[in-house]
Amino acid sequence: MRILLAEDDQSQAESIKTWLEMDGYNVDWVERGDHAILAIEQHQYDCILLDRNMPKASGEEILKKLRSQHINTPVIFITAKDSIHDRVEGLDLGANDYLVKPFSLEELSARVRSQIRQQQVSVDSQIIFDHLRLDTQAKILYKDDQVVHLTAKEYQILHKLMQNPQHIVTREQLEESLYAWGDEIESNAIEVFIYQLRKKIGNQSIKTIRGLGYRMNQEN
Known part of the structure; x- marks a missing residue:
């Protein structure tokens, strides 16, 4: 927040x-x-x-x-x-x-x-994409109705991506959702969080759009 x-x-x-x-x-x-x-x-x-x-x-x-x-x-x-x-x-x-x-x-x-x-x-507290369901009030992620434990920053990134799953979210937009002004940001911080999320929700669930950013991707 x-x-x-x-x-x-x-x-x-x-x-x-x-x-x-x-x-x-x-x-x-x-x-x-x-x-x-x-x-x-x-x-x-x-x-x-x-x-x-x-x-x-x-x-x-x-x-x-x-x-x-x-x-x-x-x-x-x-x-x-x-x-x-x-x-x-x-x-x-x-x-x-x-x-x-x-x-x-x-x-x-x-x-x-x-x-x-x-x-x-006042907004929909459930965001659903493919096999994922994000409860934005309880801040809990479900994959095939099984709870997936996320860190606070992993949750924030996934929330940002799932809000508009067909849209590309840039690295800068993700950083802005995670950090306040003046916070020190590791150069590969976003890549690390995306890697950790993929391990938890599926390697194909988040797609890298080279030179642009990331977006959600339906798994086969």
Whole structure:
């Protein structure tokens, strides 16, 4: 899961980023509102944590732009504005949740989980391709109705490939689904994960399209 954190307080942002990464999320952090807008236009996020008072573009401006473009990614406002009026205004602008500073990191994690869970309920929780069935809510893969144990990164790669099984997914797109900005990526990391997946689900299940990327492939 990939999260965008838009927060101009460096100390608080570093605490949130470190905590959420320990919780298993990839976190991209920006300190300016205009950078948040660029990030949202260029990447797909599962949740956005948005400070209302951001330089270059306020949280309200960012949220209005998102909703006007019909981008329905869950947004949680994280802000010191704590009056009832502020809360109502933030939710009416299109925020999914509102968290007042200072807050506990445990509560933040719970609210992120809640928003992602609600988002997942709205889409089909079963992805089926050939002899594979991916339960995206339980994060369990079945091959011929037998459970196949995957690591977190193997699951993320297979999920990306099975979402559009006839489409080619580039190496760069797979890396983006696995790593946050600044993460160190081994040059052959994707190839290693694909190799491990093939051993578990079948050598012919993932096809390499030379020079382009990978896509799912029906086994004979």
